[in-house]
Amino acid sequence: MRAIEYHGNKNLKFVTDRPIPEIIHPHDVKLKVLYCGICGSDLHEYLDGPIFFKGETNPITHKKKLGQCLGHELCGEIVEVGCDVGHHLKVGQHVALESNGTCLNRQYLQQSKEEQTHICGACARGKYNNCKEINFYGLGFSDGGMAEYIVVTEARVIPYNPKVIPDDIAALIEPLAVAWHGVRQSRIQEEEKSPQALIIGGGPIGLCTIFALKGHGVHDIVLSEPALGRRELAESFGVRTFNPLDYKEADEQIKQLVKMTKHGGFTHIYDCAGTKATFNAMVKALAAGGVGTNVAIWPHVPVDLYPMDLTLNELTITASMCYTKIDFELVVKAFEDGMIDPKEVGKLVSKKVPLEDGIEKGILDLIHNKEKYIKIFVHP
Ligand SMILES: [Zn+2]
Numbered sequence: 019m020r021a022i023e024y025h026g027n028k029n030l031k032f033v034t035d036r037p038i039p040e041i042i043h044p045h046d047v048k049l050k051v052l053y054c055g056i057c058g059s060d061l062h063e064y065l066d067g068p069i070f071f072k073g074e075t076n077p078i079t080h081k082k083k084l085g086q087c088l089g090h091e092l093c094g095e096i097v098e099v100g101c102d103v104g105h106h107l108k109v110g111q112h113v114a115l116e117s118n119g120t121c122l123n124r125q126y127l128q129q130s131k132e133e134q135t136h137i138c139g140a141c142a143r144g145k146y147n148n149c150k151e152i153n154f155y156g157l158g159f160s161d162g163g164m165a166e167y168i169v170v171t172e173a174r175v176i177p178y179n180p181k182v183i184p185d186d187i188a189a190l191i192e193p194l195a196v197a198w199h200g201v202r203q204s205r206i207q208e209e210e211k212s213p214q215a216l217i218i219g220g221g222p223i224g225l226c227t228i229f230a231l232k233g234h235g236v237h238d239i240v241l242s243e244p245a246l247g248r249r250e251l252a253e254s255f256g257v258r259t260f261n262p263l264d265y266k267e268a269d270e271q272i273k274q275l276v277k278m279t280k281h282g283g284f285t286h287i288y289d290c291a292g293t294k295a296t297f298n299a300m301v302k303a304l305a306a307g308g309v310g311t312n313v314a315i316w317p318h319v320p321v322d323l324y325p326m327d328l329t330l331n332e333l334t335i336t337a338s339m340c341y342t343k344i345d346f347e348l349v350v351k352a353f354e355d356g357m358i359d360p361k362e363v364g365k366l367v368s369k370k371v372p373l374e375d376g377i378e379k380g381i382l383d384l385i386h387n388k389e390k391y392i393k394i395f396v397h398p
Pocket residue numbers: 057058059090091193
C-alpha cells in the first residue's frame with residue numbers, strides 16, 4: 019500500500035510497496051483511512067526529532083519505531099474486525115481514532131501475564147493520558163494514519179455518523195478532543211456566573227478551543243492572536259479578537275485585555291501559545307476566582323510566578339494533557355446536538371492533498387508557510 023514513513027530527523031519516505039497491515043490480536047480493528055491531519059508534533063518530529071520516536075522499540079507494543087507510518091489525527095472506515103471485538107463495532111462504520119497508546123493497551127497485546135499487569139501509577143489511577151510511557155499511533159507506539167490502512171485496538175475507536183460529521187472534517191475530531199479536554203480541565207461548567215473566556219494563541223488547538231467552548235455553551239470568547247488571517251477566521255465564528263502587537267508593553271496588553279471583560283478579568287483563560295509572556299498574561303488577566311489552563315506544549319523553560327498573585331485572587335492554575343476517550347465521545351455528541359457547526363469547523367481545514375503529495379505539498383509546505391494554513395489533511 020501507499021504510505022508516508024518516518025525514518026528519523028528530516029527523513030520521511032513516501033512508499034508504494036508497504037504491506038497492508040493484518041489483524042493479529044482478537045481485539046484489533048482494521049481501518050481504511052479516509053483522512054489524516056498533519057499536526058504540529060509531526061512537524062516537530064521531522065525538524066527536531068526523533069522525540070516521540072526516540073529509542074529503538076516501543077516498550078508497550080515492542081514495535082520498531084523507525085519506519086512507522088506517520089500521522090495520528092485520522093478518521094477511517096472499519097473494513098475488518100478481530101474475533102473478540104465488541105458487537106457495537108461493525109464493518110462499514112466510520113470512526114475517529116483516540117490515538118494515544120498507554121500501559122492499558124498491554125491487556126490487548128497477548129503479552130506475558132507479567133507484562134500485562136505492568137501498569138504505571140497514572141494508568142492505575144485511570145489517568146492514562148498521563149501515562150509514563152505515553153506514545154501515539156503515528157508517533158512511536160504503532161503505525162499511524164498516513165497510509166491506506168491501519169490496524170488499531172478496538173478500545174481506541176469512536177464511531178461517528180458521516181451524515182452529521184462529514185468525513186472530510188472528521189479528522190478534526192482528534193484536535194477538537196485535545197481542546198475539549200483543556201476546557202474540561204478548566205471546570206468551566208461549575209462556573210456559576212456567566213463565564214468569559216480568553217484563548218491565547220490562534221493555532222489549530224487555540225481555534226479548536228473556540229469550538230470546545232461553544233460545545234460547553236460558552237459564547238463570550240476572546241482570542242488573542244497576532245496573525246490577521248487567524249483573527250479574521252475567529253471573528254467569522256462570532257469571537258471577539260485582540261492583537262497583542264497593537265501594544266508595545268506587556269502590562270499595557272494585559273490592561274487592554276482586562277478592559278474587554280465585565281468583572282475585571284476573564285473567568286477562564288487557555289494558554290495555547292506557551293511562552294513566558296503568555297503565561298504571565300494568563301495569571302494577570304484572570305478575574306478573582308478564575309481558572310487558567312495551560313494547553314500548550316512548552317519548551318524546557320521556567321516562568322516567573324508570584325504565589326501572591328494566586329493567593330490575593332484565589333486563582334487556579336491547571337493544565338491539560340492530551341485527552342481520554344470521553345473527550346472524543348463528547349466532541350461527537352456536541353456535533354450531534356448541534357453545539358458544534360460542521361460548516362464552521364470545516365474552515366479550519368486549509369487544504370486536502372493526496373497521500374503521494376503529503377510530504378511535499380503537506381508537511382514541507384506547512385513548515386515553510388505556517389502562517390498560510392491552519393490544518394492540512396492528506397487522503398489516501
Ligand atoms: Zn496532534
